[in-house]
Amino acid sequence: MADEHASSLDGHAGAEHHGSVWPFVIALAGGVGFAGVITYFPLAFVGLGLLAFGVGGWLWQDARGVRFGDVTHSTEPGMFRDVSIRKLGMWLFIVSEIFFFSAIIGNSLALRARAEYWPSPGVDSPLNIPLTAVNTFMLIASSFTMVQALKGIERGNLRNFRLALLATLILGATFVSIQVYEYNKLFFFEHLTPWKNSVAPQLATFGTTFYMQTGFHGAHVTGGVIGLAYLNYKAWKKDWFTPKNHEAVELVGLYWHFVDIVWIFLFPIVYLI
Amino acid sequence: MAYGSESAMPQEYGSVRAFLKRWLTTTNHKEIGILYIVTSFSFFVAGGVMALLMRTNLAFPGASIVDNATYNRLFSTHGTVMIFLFIIPVLTGFSNYFVPLLIGAKDMAYPRINALGYWMIPPAGTLILIGNAPVGWTGYVPLSIQEGASVNFWIAGLLIIGTSSIIGSVNFLVTIFKLRAPGVTFKNLSLFVWSVLTTQFMVLMATPVLAAALTMVLADRLLHTCFFSTFASCGGSIGDPILYQHLFWFYSHPAVYIMILPSMGMISEVIPVMSRKPIFGYKAIAYSTVAIGLLGFTVWVHHMFTTGIDITVRIPFMIATVTIAVPSGVKVFNWLATMWGGKILLKTPMLFTIGFLSMFVIGGISGVFQASIPVDYQLQDTYFVVAHLHYVLFGGSVLGLFAGTYFWYPRITGRMYDEGWGKLHFALTLVGLNMVFFTMHFLGLMGMPRRYADYSVLLPFQPLLLPLNQLATLGAFILAFGQLPFFYNMIKSRWVGPVVTEDPWADRGPEPWRSPLEEPTAPEAPPAEAFPGGGNGGR
Amino acid sequence: MESQTELKEGGGLAKAAIETVKKPYFAVFVMLGVVTLFEINVPGLGAYGIPKIVQITMLIATSVAKATLVALYYMHLKYEPLVLRYVPLVPLGLVAILILALVVRK
Numbered sequence A: 001m002a003d004e005h006a007s008s009l010d011g012h013a014g015a016e017h018h019g020s021v022w023p024f025v026i027a028l029a030g031g032v033g034f035a036g037v038i039t040y041f042p043l044a045f046v047g048l049g050l051l052a053f054g055v056g057g058w059l060w061q062d063a064r065g066v067r068f069g070d071v072t073h074s075t076e077p078g079m080f081r082d083v084s085i086r087k088l089g090m091w092l093f094i095v096s097e098i099f100f101f102s103a104i105i106g107n108s109l110a111l112r113a114r115a116e117y118w119p120s121p122g123v124d125s126p127l128n129i130p131l132t133a134v135n136t137f138m139l140i141a142s143s144f145t146m147v148q149a150l151k152g153i154e155r156g157n158l159r160n161f162r163l164a165l166l167a168t169l170i171l172g173a174t175f176v177s178i179q180v181y182e183y184n185k186l187f188f189f190e191h192l193t194p195w196k197n198s199v200a201p202q203l204a205t206f207g208t209t210f211y212m213q214t215g216f217h218g219a220h221v222t223g224g225v226i227g228l229a230y231l232n233y234k235a236w237k238k239d240w241f242t243p244k245n246h247e248a249v250e251l252v253g254l255y256w257h258f259v260d261i262v263w264i265f266l267f268p269i270v271y272l273i
Numbered sequence B: 001m002a003y004g005s006e007s008a009m010p011q012e013y014g015s016v017r018a019f020l021k022r023w024l025t026t027t028n029h030k031e032i033g034i035l036y037i038v039t040s041f042s043f044f045v046a047g048g049v050m051a052l053l054m055r056t057n058l059a060f061p062g063a064s065i066v067d068n069a070t071y072n073r074l075f076s077t078h079g080t081v082m083i084f085l086f087i088i089p090v091l092t093g094f095s096n097y098f099v100p101l102l103i104g105a106k107d108m109a110y111p112r113i114n115a116l117g118y119w120m121i122p123p124a125g126t127l128i129l130i131g132n133a134p135v136g137w138t139g140y141v142p143l144s145i146q147e148g149a150s151v152n153f154w155i156a157g158l159l160i161i162g163t164s165s166i167i168g169s170v171n172f173l174v175t176i177f178k179l180r181a182p183g184v185t186f187k188n189l190s191l192f193v194w195s196v197l198t199t200q201f202m203v204l205m206a207t208p209v210l211a212a213a214l215t216m217v218l219a220d221r222l223l224h225t226c227f228f229s230t231f232a233s234c235g236g237s238i239g240d241p242i243l244y245q246h247l248f249w250f251y252s253h254p255a256v257y258i259m260i261l262p263s264m265g266m267i268s269e270v271i272p273v274m275s276r277k278p279i280f281g282y283k284a285i286a287y288s289t290v291a292i293g294l295l296g297f298t299v300w301v302h303h304m305f306t307t308g309i310d311i312t313v314r315i316p317f318m319i320a321t322v323t324i325a326v327p328s329g330v331k332v333f334n335w336l337a338t339m340w341g342g343k344i345l346l347k348t349p350m351l352f353t354i355g356f357l358s359m360f361v362i363g364g365i366s367g368v369f370q371a372s373i374p375v376d377y378q379l380q381d382t383y384f385v386v387a388h389l390h391y392v393l394f395g396g397s398v399l400g401l402f403a404g405t406y407f408w409y410p411r412i413t414g415r416m417y418d419e420g421w422g423k424l425h426f427a428l429t430l431v432g433l434n435m436v437f438f439t440m441h442f443l444g445l446m447g448m449p450r451r452y453a454d455y456s457v458l459l460p461f462q463p464l465l466l467p468l469n470q471l472a473t474l475g476a477f478i479l480a481f482g483q484l485p486f487f488y489n490m491i492k493s494r495w496v497g498p499v500v501t502e503d504p505w506a507d508r509g510p511e512p513w514r515s516p517l518e519e520p521t522a523p524e525a526p527p528a529e530a531f532p533g534g535g536n537g538g539r
Numbered sequence C: 001m002e003s004q005t006e007l008k009e010g011g012g013l014a015k016a017a018i019e020t021v022k023k024p025y026f027a028v029f030v031m032l033g034v035v036t037l038f039e040i041n042v043p044g045l046g047a048y049g050i051p052k053i054v055q056i057t058m059l060i061a062t063s064v065a066k067a068t069l070v071a072l073y074y075m076h077l078k079y080e081p082l083v084l085r086y087v088p089l090v091p092l093g094l095v096a097i098l099i100l101a102l103v104v105r106k
Helices: A002-013 A022-038 A042-063 A085-114 A129-154 A158-189 A201-235 A247-272 B016-025 B029-058 B068-103 B111-119 B121-131 B150-178 B191-222 B241-275 B282-298 B300-307 B311-323 B325-339 B348-371 B373-379 B383-413 B419-445 B465-496 C002-009 C015-020 C025-040 C042-048 C052-074 C082-103
Strands: none
Touching: A022 A042, A022 B111, A022 B121, A022 B150, A022 B191, A085 A201, A085 A247, A085 B150, A085 B191, A085 B241, A085 C082, A129 A158, A129 A247, A129 C025, A129 C052, A158 A201, A158 A247, A201 A247, A201 B191, A247 C025, A247 C042, A247 C052, B016 B029, B029 B068, B029 B111, B029 B121, B029 B383, B029 B465, B068 B121, B068 B150, B068 B191, B068 B241, B068 B383, B111 B121, B111 B150, B121 B150, B150 B191, B191 B241, B191 B282, B191 C082, B241 B282, B241 B300, B241 B325, B241 B348, B241 B383, B241 C082, B282 B311, B282 B325, B282 C082, B300 B311, B300 B373, B311 B325, B311 B348, B311 B373, B325 B348, B348 B373, B348 B383, B348 B419, B383 B419, B383 B465, B419 B465, C025 C042, C025 C052, C042 C052
């Protein structure tokens, strides 16, 4: 009995069954970072650094091709037989994101329904519709270039794949940059703050909902841009993505299009109504 | 391979370094399951100590052993710890250990994300215990916006736990959908796996809403935004506190089913084995699980009947709440029908199962009372609610959990627990829990409000409150000391319990009924080498 | 379009078959752009006496149409097994209940 277990321990340490310390590091980073946000803010940067270290280690294990668990055994086909494990995971993650954004958008709509005053677009709203319209086109175009990248790698056209992926990254980064510019303008020149300020006190709730909705969307776009940067880096390596093996492109694409869909709803709700 | 020998718990590690390396870097679903279970049970002890302090305080009128402010912290953290750090993670732990075995998978779909989900629990628990926030486990606004910095810790802890739950749910769902061994279909899937499937769908869809709500409270606190704030700082346009309650209960009502469904799944595994009969109404139990999952999302406003929401909103939620008793009843009757005429083996798991059935029915029926809007007006925020929720969570979830723990103990550790200590644990638990929680029904009907540290002002009108509170406190002590045999048994048996070499629950009578874990459900079982340390995946 | 529908209903679509299906990426892009052009002009419709409620209804319709286009074509739900469409679709019912309960006042 004891011998059997001893051998199982060897099995865990050996090449057959790999361990990973990075989940522990990332979780610790989360704890430290959060503790920093709520107590002593510089600690949040320690958490962020630890997070980068943990994610780096995680990706490094990926890059070395370390495999965890064993999913190679034959399985019952089931209803999702034509959907890969990772794609189903991404779709389920998107479902949870749908609920997150619904809660935030629903809460903002409810606040609006209860508000006595709400600025009207084109009348007294501080928001710049033409600028954001340009940004909206940017995001739609990035979705288009993203599917072009996928098409490129599916057909083995590396040049189109790399160009389209790069275009997606640039468009996404531009979206974020324009949003930062817009925030800067609204915050410092239009007196639109997430809290009540003395210059435009009537805009308090509007500011709250505006920054919360667009801010969380912007954070998701930023996450997508980081993912796209990683994809771009991999795309320039020889033979990393092939017509047969490019699921990461499709998965980041799914996430990217989902973020686009969120904007499709946010743009009219925040800017046009 | 002999039964129990696939245990993920080695007898010795060699060195401290090997021990740390094994448990800090593991991505194996069994080992992560054990980590979840052990961690959660230690939080169970912490939450239990808080409950004892509260009950001791309530045994005498006035602030007898803790002051009122401390009492507020105690009941708040007791609730948060028991729900978010004990029941939900411990059931996740059992799911982690047994879902891959029961579907014939070699591991979870994303082993590292599985480990990440576990490792988020200790930092989150630390933050929650450090904060010890006095805002109830519900953290209603505006109180949770006004309170001091402790609420920040509470929110941070819950956000981390929420993240852990969401990534865990994606992992479970993908595992169940994609990694079933050939032959394991939704027609013969273990009922425990059915319940985990439903539970994890609820986690996936409900938890992000809680995360959003807590994020907005945190923004209101740190950035002074105006989501839920009613203060002058938000000026002419004020936030609405009711919205927080909506968002909170959109998570927290499904959370009730997230806490009970896996226990029900364990019960569905224990009853047929211990009754020596196949489960009665497999489809009915499976579908009623899914029905509870769906209906569970449409009842949350029943926590808010007294907030002045329009009656046209309240009535559909009242009807949905009453309706949810139907699938629950379907389950209870199917379990009883499985036991009916069976050759019942009255070992500890079965004792706890029978305890679960009776206690769950009491808790379920007092729930239907309160679903009725007029009755709810009377009972809102009284000890009747406390009695109801403890019958469902302790009498339901935790008794089911104990049944599953004893039932699967030999499989997890490779050793048998001590039956005598187990029966003592059951007896003390059942007596203690009824003494403390049944008494609370009367306290509630007499008008004693929940969350009060001191009831001395009520005593002139209701002198009975004092003896009843003392009875409940006595029951709480019996219940608490009744858990000592459990921990002693579990810890001791893991080293000195008799080694198990064959299924201890197998029927060796003239007409043997073999446990589903022993029975090959899949024509093609996964190869034995898939399981380090032996075993054959429960086949 | 006809042939796609046939293939889709044929059940488990082979990977090779998916890749030969022509995907109207550019057409979808043009449609998304045109609809967005329409959208940004909706607030101006107030000047022509079109009431707010009609504007809101129009915007909901255009948003749902755009989201559907992206989900079906860019996220490939049109070419995936039917069951995958239910994964994001079924929760939308719950989302609708949540938002309705939030927005209804009192």
